[in-house]
Amino acid sequence: MSMVFSNMTPNTGATNMTPIVGASQAEKVAIQKSNGGYEFTGGFTDRTTGQSGASDIGTDVSYTQAMVDAGAWLRFGFNSSRQAANDQPYWGDDTDNAEEAPHSGTNDYLLKGLFSGYYMPQDVTNMFNFVDNTPYNQESTSGLQYNAAEGSYDMSQLVVGDLCQFRFDFNLRPQIANTTLEVGLIWATRDSSDNVTFTFALTGEPVYFGEGSVGKTFLMRPTVSAYLASAEDVNARALPAIRSDNPVFIQPLTTLFNVAR
Numbered sequence: 138m139s140m141v142f143s144n145m146t147p148n149t150g151a152t153n154m155t156p157i158v159g160a161s162q163a164e165k166v167a168i169q170k171s172n173g174g175y176e177f178t179g180g181f182t183d184r185t186t187g188q189s190g191a192s193d194i195g196t197d198v199s200y201t202q203a204m205v206d207a208g209a210w211l212r213f214g215f216n217s218s219r220q221a222a223n224d225q226p227y228w229g230d231d232t233d234n235a236e237e238a239p240h241s242g243t244n245d246y247l248l249k250g251l252f253s254g255y256y257m258p259q260d261v262t263n264m265f266n267f268v269d270n271t272p273y274n275q276e277s278t279s280g281l282q283y284n285a286a287e288g289s290y291d292m293s294q295l296v297v298g299d300l301c302q303f304r305f306d307f308n309l310r311p312q313i314a315n316t317t318l319e320v321g322l323i324w325a326t327r328d329s330s331d332n333v334t335f336t337f338a339l340t341g342e343p344v345y346f347g348e349g350s351v352g353k354t355f356l357m358r359p360t361v362s363a364y365l366a367s368a369e370d371v372n373a374r375a376l377p378a379i380r381s382d383n384p385v386f387i388q389p390l391t392t393l394f395n396v397a398r
Contacts, residue, residue, distance in 0.1 A: 171258075171259045171398075172397075172398055173258050173299075173395070173396045173397045173398045174256045174257045174258035174259075174261065174395075174396055175252075175256055175257070175264075175393060175394060175395040175396065176249065176250035176251075176254060176256065176264040176265065176393075176394055177189065177190065177250050177251045177391060177392070178215070178220055178223070178224055178250040178251060178391065178392060179223035179224055179251070179390060179391040180215050180216060180217070180219045180220025180224055180250075181213050181214070181215060181216070181219060181223075181389040181390075181392075182213070182214045182286070182287065183198045183213060183214075183389050184196055184219055184223060184388070184389050187390065188223055188225060188227065189223045189225075189251045189390075189391050190227060190391065191227040193306075193308065193390060194388075195307070195308050195388025195389060196388055196389075197386045197387075198211070198213075198386070198387050198388065198389065199384065199386060200379065200380075200381050200384055200387060201384055202384050204381075204384075205381060205382060207282055208282065208380065209283060209380070210282065210284075210323055210338060210378040210379065211283070211284060211378060211379050211380070211387070212283050212284055212286040212323055212376045212377070212378040213286060213305075213377050213378065213389045214286030214287045214376060215265060215266070215267045215287065215289070215376075216287065217267040217268055220248070220250070220265075220267050221248075224249075224250055224251040225251075226238065226239065226240055226251065226253075237255075238251075238253050238255035238256065239253045239255065248263075248267065249263065250264065251391075258295070258299075258396050260294065261294045261295065261396075263291050263293075264291050264394045265288070265289075265290060265291055267288050268288065269287060269288050269374070271331065271374065272333060273289065273325045273327075273333060273336075274286060274287050274289075274374075277336075281336060281337065283323050283378060288376065289375060289376060290303060290322075290374075290375045290376070292370065292371050292373055292375075293371065293372060295365055295371055295396060296365070296371065297367060297368065297370070297371060298366075298398075299365045299396050299397070299398060300362065300363075300364050300365075300396065300397045300398070301363050301364070301365065301394065301395070302360055302361075302362045302393075302394075302395040302396075302397070303361050303362070303363070303375070303392065303393075303394055304358055304359070304360045304393040304394075305357075305358070305359060305377040305392050306356070306357070306390040306391045306392065306393075307356075307357050307379075307387055307388055307389050307390050308354050308357070308387065308388035308390065309354070309355045309385055309386070309387050309388075310353065310354045310355070310385065310387075311351050311352075311353070311383065311385050312352075312383065312384045312385055312386065313351065313383040313384065314347060314348050314349070314350060314351050315345075315346070315347055315348070315383075316345070316350070316381060316382060316385060317343050317344070317346075317382050317383075318344045318379060318380075318385065319338075319340050319380040319381070320341065320344065320357070320361070320377075320378075320379050321338050321340030321341060321377075321378060321379075322338070322339040322340075322375045322376065322377055322378065323336065323337075323338060323339075323375065323376055323378045324336070324337055324338075324339045324363070324373060324375045325373060325374045326367075326370060327369060327372045327373060327374065328369060329368065333374075334369055338378070338380075339363060339375075340361070341359060341360075341361055361377075363375075377389075377392060
């Protein structure tokens with residue numbers, strides 16, 4: 138079984154970048170990419186309101202009593218139409234700054250993320266797959282249970298040894314006091330023929346919502362980390378997910394996928 142680990146530590150999205158004094162802007166970009174990189178998207182199927190990076194407005198999704206009773210995970214899939222609608226750059230044009238991602242009014246952000254792939258690691262052209270629909274994306278009703286959801290984080294252009302950090306931003310509104318929430322990834326390693334070898338929930342510390350939390354909205358930004366220890370990890374599929382011991386309302390907002398080298 139491939140080796141992965143998880144945590145729930147804050148993530149600034151920064152990579153291990155070492156600036157070089159006197160380097161041009163283009164050289165600085167190249168240095169950054171060689172040390173890792175990141176991409177950011179709000180292209181969740183279930184986010185039909187709000188804009189990536191510009192608002193914390195989302196669309197309610199119910200984690201139901203039936204899901205509680207089944208101990209099921211609620212996965213959040215990606216969608217290319219929602220990505221194009223939600224990931225529109227909100228900053229103005231700065232043609233003199235080679236370090237800045239394409240600005241609002243361009244179409245370069247389509248199919249990549251909010252930053253148009255500009256800050257991705259060297260030789261990586263995609264960090265999200267918004268249309269993937271393989272056996273991993275199907276519903277599971279026994280064992281580890283979860284819903285059907287399309288898309289995946291895309292590790293296929295990364296290399297063994299890369300350290301991945303996945304931040305999932307969402308609004309949560311408890312419906313019952315004393316609710317415990319788990320946040321993580323449903324991770325499936327795959328062999329060279331794309332057959333799933335292991336599927337498991339990659340989680341961090343649970344979050345507890347006590348008395349006085351009912352009806353209040355909490356902005357959550359937990360991070361789950363995984364290192365790619367084998368080719369099966371590089372070929373893995375993963376989506377963010379939650380599980381709760383009581384019904385809750387959740388609004389998926391954005392996700393930051395960061396790679397450190």
